[in-house]
Structure formats: C-alpha cells, structure tokens
Amino acid sequence: MTKTQKIVSAGLLVAFYALIFALEQILPARAMLFTVLKKGAIYALVAVSMNMLNGFTGLFSLGQAGFMLVGAYAYGIFTVPVAERVNVYQYFDGGIIQFTVPVVVALVMAGIAAALFAALVGLPVLRLKSDYLAIATLGFAEIIRAVFQWEKLGPITNGSNLLRKFPTFDSFNITNADGEVMVYLSTFVPFVITGVCVFLMVLLLKSSYGRAFRAIRDDERAAEAMGINLFAHKELSFVISSFFAGVGGAMLAMYQTTVQASAFKSAMTYEILLIVVIGGLGSVTGSCVGSFLFIAASEWWLRGLDSGTFMGISAPTIFRSGFRKVVFAVIIMAIVLFYRKGIMGDSEFSLKGIAAFFKRLFGAKRKRPGTEGG
Amino acid sequence: MLKIRDLKVNYGAIEAVKGISFDVPEGKIVTLIGANGAGKSTVLKAVSGLVKPKSGSVSFMDEDITSKDAALIVGRGITLVPEGRRIFSDLTVLENLKIGAFLRRDSLTEDLNWVFQLFPRLKERSWQHGGTLSGGEQQMLAVARALMSRPRLMMMDEPSLGLAPLIVRDIFDIIREINQRGVTILLIEQNANMALGAADLAYVMETGRITKSGPGSELLRDPAVKAAYLGS
Numbered sequence: 001m002t003k004t005q006k007i008v009s010a011g012l013l014v015a016f017y018a019l020i021f022a023l024e025q026i027l028p029a030r031a032m033l034f035t036v037l038k039k040g041a042i043y044a045l046v047a048v049s050m051n052m053l054n055g056f057t058g059l060f061s062l063g064q065a066g067f068m069l070v071g072a073y074a075y076g077i078f079t080v081p082v083a084e085r086v087n088v089y090q091y092f093d094g095g096i097i098q099f100t101v102p103v104v105v106a107l108v109m110a111g112i113a114a115a116l117f118a119a120l121v122g123l124p125v126l127r128l129k130s131d132y133l134a135i136a137t138l139g140f141a142e143i144i145r146a147v148f149q150w151e152k153l154g155p156i157t158n159g160s161n162l163l164r165k166f167p168t169f170d171s172f173n174i175t176n177a178d179g180e181v182m183v184y185l186s187t188f189v190p191f192v193i194t195g196v197c198v199f200l201m202v203l204l205l206k207s208s209y210g211r212a213f214r215a216i217r218d219d220e221r222a223a224e225a226m227g228i229n230l231f232a233h234k235e236l237s238f239v240i241s242s243f244f245a246g247v248g249g250a251m252l253a254m255y256q257t258t259v260q261a262s263a264f265k266s267a268m269t270y271e272i273l274l275i276v277v278i279g280g281l282g283s284v285t286g287s288c289v290g291s292f293l294f295i296a297a298s299e300w301w302l303r304g305l306d307s308g309t310f311m312g313i314s315a316p317t318i319f320r321s322g323f324r325k326v327v328f329a330v331i332i333m334a335i336v337l338f339y340r341k342g343i344m345g346d347s348e349f350s351l352k353g354i355a356a357f358f359k360r361l362f363g364a365k366r367k368r369p370g371t372e373g374g
Numbered sequence: 375m376l377k378i379r380d381l382k383v384n385y386g387a388i389e390a391v392k393g394i395s396f397d398v399p400e401g402k403i404v405t406l407i408g409a410n411g412a413g414k415s416t417v418l419k420a421v422s423g424l425v426k427p428k429s430g431s432v433s434f435m436d437e438d439i440t441s442k443d444a445a446l447i448v449g450r451g452i453t454l455v456p457e458g459r460r461i462f463s464d465l466t467v468l469e470n471l472k473i474g475a476f477l478r479r480d481s482l483t484e485d486l487n488w489v490f491q492l493f494p495r496l497k498e499r500s501w502q503h504g505g506t507l508s509g510g511e512q513q514m515l516a517v518a519r520a521l522m523s524r525p526r527l528m529m530m531d532e533p534s535l536g537l538a539p540l541i542v543r544d545i546f547d548i549i550r551e552i553n554q555r556g557v558t559i560l561l562i563e564q565n566a567n568m569a570l571g572a573a574d575l576a577y578v579m580e581t582g583r584i585t586k587s588g589p590g591s592e593l594l595r596d597p598a599v600k601a602a603y604l605g606s
Contacts, residue, residue, distance in 0.1 A: 211469055211473055211476075214465055214469075215462050215476075217464070218464050219461075225444060225448075225453075226476050227445040227523065228445065228473070228476055
C-alpha cells in the first residue's frame with residue numbers, strides 16, 4: 001500500500017467513526033440501527049478471531065461460543081458492583097468475590113481467561129486434524145457450558161442463575177447530574193473496542209507469524225520443513241483467537257445486559273462460522289462486512305417476514321412466525337452457490353479493489369458489442 | 375559433513391530403510407539413486423527431522439542431530455527441497471521466499487537478490503500466488519525458498535519430477551551453480567543419467583539398503599547400473 005492510499009484509508013476510517021458518533025447523537029437511542037450496529041460490531045470481532053483460526057491457520061475449530069462464554073463470565077464476575085452482589089448472588093450469600101475491577105481491565109481479563117482455557121484445551125486438541133478438531137472443540141464448548149451452570153461453582157458463577165447489574169454499553173453514555181444523557185457513546189465505544197482488537201489481529205496476520213499461519217494452512221509438512229514449529233504456531237493462533245473471542249463474549253454480555261451460560265449454544269458458533277464463510281475465509285474485511293450484513297438481515301430487514309408485512313406486502317397467512325428463517329436459509333444457500341468463496345474470497349476490501357470493480361463493470365459493457373461482432 | 379550410520383526407519387510395521395550408512399563430504403554434489411520405493415525419500419525425511427528414525431545416527435558437522443526437531447535442523451543449516459515441490463500455493467512468490475527464511479532474523483535483501491539473479495523469472499512473478507506458476511517455475515521457487523535459509527547442505531528430493539527435459543537441464547545447471555557457491559548438495563533422483571552426470575559421489579539404493587557407491591562418472595559406466603537405471 002502506498003503512502004497516499006494509507007492516508008486515504010485512515011481518513012475514511014476516521015470519517016466512518018465520526019459518522020457513527022454523529023448518528024448516535026441525532027437518532028433516537030432505541031432505533032433498530034443501533035441494535036444492528038452494536039451486535040454487528042461484536043460479531044465482527046468474534047468473526048475475525050474465528051477467521052484467524054479457521055481461515056488463516058486452517059484449523060477448523062468450533063469452540064468459539066465456549067470461549068465467548070468464558071469471556072462473558074469473566075467480565076460479569078469481576079464487574080458486578082459489590083453493593084449489588086447480595087441481590088445478584090441471592091442463592092449464594094453474595095458470592096465469594098467481593099471486589100470489582102474497571103471495565104477496561106475486565107475486558108482484558110475476559111480475554112486472558114478465554115486464552116488460558118484455550119491454552120489448556122489446545123494442548124491435547126490441536127494434535128487432531130480437520131473434522132476431529134472440530135468435534136473436540138465443539139465438545140469442549142458444550143462441557144464448558146455445563147460446568148459454568150454447576151451449582152457447586154455458584155459462589156463464583158452464580159450457577160444457572162443470571163449474572164446482571166454489571167456495566168453495559170449504556171454505561172458509556174455521559175450523563176449529567178439529573179441522569180439525562182448528554183453524549184451518547186453506547187454504540188461508539190463497542191466500535192472502538194472492535195476496531196482496536198481487529199487492528200491488533202491485522203498487525204499479527206501481517207507479521208511473520210501471520211505468514212507462518214498461512215503456510216501451515218497451505219501445506220503443513222512443507223511448513224515444518226521450513227523450520228516452522230507446527231504445534232507452537234497452532235497453539236499461538238488458537239490462544240490469540242480465543243483471547244479475542246473472550247473479549248467479544250464480554251462485549252456480548254454488555255450488549256445483553258445479563259449473562260447466562262445456557263445462551264452460549266453451539267448455534268452461536270454456527271452463526272459466526274456462517275459470517276466467516278459468507279464474508280470469505282481468509283478475509284478480515286469480509287468477516288466485518290459479512291457480520292453487519294448478517295445481523296442486519298436477521299435482526300432487522302427480514303423482521304417483517306415474521307410479523308405479517310414485508311416490503312409493503314401484507315400476507316399474514318404466509319408471513320408469520322418462523323418464515324423469516326426459511327427465507328434466510330434460502331438467501332444463505334444462494335450465497336454459497338453463487339459466491340463459492342464468500343463475498344470477498346480471500347482478498348481484502350480496498351479502494352483499489354473498488355476502483356477495479358467499477359472498471360471491470362464498465363469495461364465489460366464497452367467490450368460487449370465488440371465480442372458479439374467477432 | 376553429514377554422516378549417517380546404520381539408519382533404520384519404519385513406517386508402522388514396514389521397514390522403509392533397513393540400516394544404511396553413508397557420508398556426504400563438504401562442498402560436493404552427492405546423489406542417491408534408486409527405483410521407486412527404495413527408501414530414498416525416507417532417508418531425507420529422517421535427516422531433516424520430519425520422520426523419526428527407529429535406530430542409527432545422523433550427525434552433521436560432528437553434531438548429533440538424530441531425531442531432533444525439524445526447526446532445529448533447519449537452524450543448523452540443512453534444508454530440504456521436498457518431493458513434488460510443495461510450495462505454498464496461496465502465498466505470493468515473495469512470501470514463499472520469506473517463509474524459507476523463517477528462522478532468520480537478519481536482513482534478507484542480499485539473499486533475495488541472489489535468488490532473483492539465479493531465477494529472474496521469480497522476480498517478474500514475485501507478486502503472483504505460488505499456485506499460479508508453471509511446474510518448472512514452482513520447482514525454481516522450491517529451490518529458491520530452500521536457499522533463503524542460507525543452507526550449508528541442501529537436500530533435493532526428485533527435482534526433475536514431471537518437468538520437461540529442457541527445464542531439467544536448467545535446474546541441473548543451477549544446482550551446479552549453487553554448489554559452486556559453497557552449498558553442499560544431496561540429491562535424490564530417478565533420472566539417474568542426469569544425477570550421475572552431475573554428482574561427485576553417488577550411492578545406489580535398493581529396497582532399504584545401499585548396494586553400490588563411487589564417483590558419479592564411474593557408476594555411469596557400470597554395467598549393472600546401466601542395466602537397472604539408465605535403460606540401455
């Protein structure tokens with residue numbers, strides 16, 4: 001990338017963040033747009049972290065929901081205000097942890113907790129290949145979900161009860177003495193967190209470690225012959241991916257305002273896997289774009305299909321609860337059929353790419369009469 | 375430089391290498407010829423740490439490297455150009471070369487210049503994905519990638535496999551050039567004619583054992599070798 005391209009890209013990014021900030025001050029806080037943006041930002045982070053593992057390192061892991069759960073709990077456990085603990089841990093005499101840490105520290109701790117679990121799980125599991133690795137990680141996620149609901153762990157995890165009252169995205173809003181919101185930040189802050197995390201992952205993927213990850217994906221034995229320590233690099237990719245999944249889990253906790261282990265089902269992993277595949281395995285920007293499209297479609301654009309009226313057509317007999325999922329499934333099948341490698345393939349979203357796309361589009365139009373004549 | 379003593383390698387119950395001993399003297403081109411399934415590739419894999427031998431020893435520059443990790447062995451200066459090239463097809467040519475130098479932390483400029491001078495074609499294609507190269511170019515990339523680790527010993531597994539005769543000749547010219555720059559070469563070939571012509575020292579391997587050895591030019595005239603490998 002040339003210097004000018006870098007400056008233009010950075011400028012566009014700043015403009016995008018400014019737009020998010022401005023929209024948040026202008027539009028009503030309960031607008032559907034913000035729900036989509038918040039959840040989209042969270043899923044974008046988790047999708048990029050999963051892509052790092054599945055798309056860049058070629059390790060087909062399905063443990064994402066499990067690591068998000070660990071992150072969500074780590075965040076919740078360390079941020080519920082001490083005064084509220086009696087109410088939250090009502091069946092466990094207020095729990096055994098009687099201190100809180102600042103939100104940013106808790107986010108990092110959420111990542112570290114997930115990374116620690118990943119390091120332990122990775123030792124046996126990363127020696128497996130492809131489908132076996134997927135099954136083992138999926139199994140881990142299911143076990144973790146059960147363990148966190150275990151009554152004996154109640155003083156820490158609150159058992160199968162909700163963790164709540166911890167700081168949420170709305171806590172980032174700046175309020176005056178009367179509790180009126182002066183500056184809205186509840187969408188902006190998750191975007192900042194995701195932005196920082198994705199930036200860190202891109203730096204890693206562009207380094208010699210990232211190159212080693214892709215070499216392992218392409219040809220494991222050849223990579224080993226080049227002197228790349230296979231296990232160390234797989235473990236590194238797994239641990240770092242899980243770190244960011246943990247941060248994503250903590251953000252999901254903030255978004256949902258409560259945490260309950262039973263919500264982190266394998267269906268969540270599949271949603272994220274879907275985003276990664278739709279966006280393109282091996283494309284960071286693909287995962288980000290895919291995430292917002294997926295969330296917007298499932299949470300917003302297709303809502304009408306469940307409630308009787310869609311795009312001005314009123315057909316309560318067809319458009320009723322569940323129909324949205326049918327249409328959604330058809331759309332996903334169409335994407336997989338016509339865009340085999342996802343929206344972005346393994347290339348990245350760039351200004352150059354957009355320019356080339358339009359050139360191709362208009363170039364083809366001009367050429368067509370010529371080819372017909374010949 | 376490389377001393378192999380009574381090396382045995384098993385794949386499960388199958389004895390692929392049944393106790394072989396040979397030396398690779400420094401600065402020479404040494405070749406190991408033999409039919410399919412003689413165990414040649416297995417010897418190279420055992421030396422480079424990709425498979426663990428059952429018994430015997432491998433020493434390099436008087437250091438025992440038997441059963442050491444592949445990363446350590448690459449670090450000592452032994453590199454492998456694997457059979458079937460095995461370049462990284464979704465990485466660019468330049469990235470392939472950088473992976474070759476994965477263990478090095480110093481500047482690569484000099485080495486990149488050298489391999490681009492050896493293979494000007496790779497310089498033209500440095501931004502292309504490895505998978506889009508032709509077979510001959512992929513072989514060049516595999517050799518260049520191996521050179522990027524600054525090896526003292528380069529082991530090549532069937533570099534002529536599946537290539538047109540003219541390209542094979544180019545590859546062998548370049549092998550000689552690399553050797554003149556002080557890199558010792560251990561070459562495995564089924565194309566015995568080419569290999570013996572280039573080799574200072576040659577070993578013939580049959581079903582896991584070494585059956586003959588001598589200077590390349592001598593084996594080239596050996597009636598038994600002629601009958602078995604040179605097709606005349």
